[in-house]
Amino acid sequence: MIIPSDFVRLALDPTRLAILGRAALGPVDPGQLAGELDVHRKQVLTGMARLRDAGLLTDANELNREALRELAMSLPDDVAVDPAVIDGPWTPEEVEVLARFFEGTKLTSIPTNHSKRLIVLERLSMEFEPGLRYPERQVNLTLQMFHPDFAALRRYLVDDGFLTRADGVYWRSGGRTEG
Numbered sequence: 001m002i003i004p005s006d007f008v009r010l011a012l013d014p015t016r017l018a019i020l021g022r023a024a025l026g027p028v029d030p031g032q033l034a035g036e037l038d039v040h041r042k043q044v045l046t047g048m049a050r051l052r053d054a055g056l057l058t059d060a061n062e063l064n065r066e067a068l069r070e071l072a073m074s075l076p077d078d079v080a081v082d083p084a085v086i087d088g089p090w091t092p093e094e095v096e097v098l099a100r101f102f103e104g105t106k107l108t109s110i111p112t113n114h115s116k117r118l119i120v121l122e123r124l125s126m127e128f129e130p131g132l133r134y135p136e137r138q139v140n141l142t143l144q145m146f147h148p149d150f151a152a153l154r155r156y157l158v159d160d161g162f163l164t165r166a167d168g169v170y171w172r173s174g175g176r177t178e179g
Contacts, residue, residue: 002054007071010054011148014141015039016047020056021148023063030061038137080104088126089176094119107147110156118160124153125162125175134170139163 002010011017018037022028030048034041051057055067081102086095097119101111107124111117127142128134134142136154143150154170157163164173 002056002067002071004071004074006054007056010050010056013047014144015043016051017144017148018140018150019044019047019051020063021144021150023051023057023061024149025151026062028057028061037140085123088123090123098123105146107153110147110149110152117156121153121157121160121162122175125157125172128163128170128172130172130177132171136165136168136170139170 011020015037018033019028022033028044028048030044031041034044037044048057048061052059056064058064081099082105085102085105086098090098097111097116101107101109101116101120107120111120124143124146128139139154140150143153147153154163158165158170160174162172162174163170
């Protein structure tokens with residue numbers, strides 16, 4: 001079984017974190033992911049091997065959810081939401097939603113309820129400065145700091161109007177601008 005400190009060391013690498021995020025959606029295609037991350041295929045294959053050795057990836061290149069459950073069970077239960085996450089223009093009801101889905105600065109899960117997801121997405125959109133353009137890689141890296149499934153978060157941010165995308169470049173187009 002992997003211990004939390006080993007997991008953190010593995011997940012600190014952006015390529016391995018991207019592999020975990022993609023594996024959560026299904027089998028990882030190393031060539032395709034290398035192209036999306038703009039890294040060499042060998043780098044993705046090496047990351048996949050390290051994650052497989054740690055028990056986080058199956059032989060079918062899928063996320064080993066049971067290993068993650070065991071890891072989660074070994075973590076302390078008293079991790080509160082980081083005050084920086086809820087600092088801002090939030091109503092008490094919105095703070096309650098944010099506190100339910102964040103532990104520390106990490107998004108523990110992406111809400112399935114659309115109204116709750118909108119609150120979380122609006123909070124994440126505040127990581128992007130209005131008026132600035134961001135390449136997809138930078139958007140991915142920013143979202144990876146919160147949750148391994150950065151691709152789903154990026155897609156939701158665009159679909160719900162918090163970010164706009166054109167020619168592989170993103171910019172903030174929604175959400176509150178005053179804190």
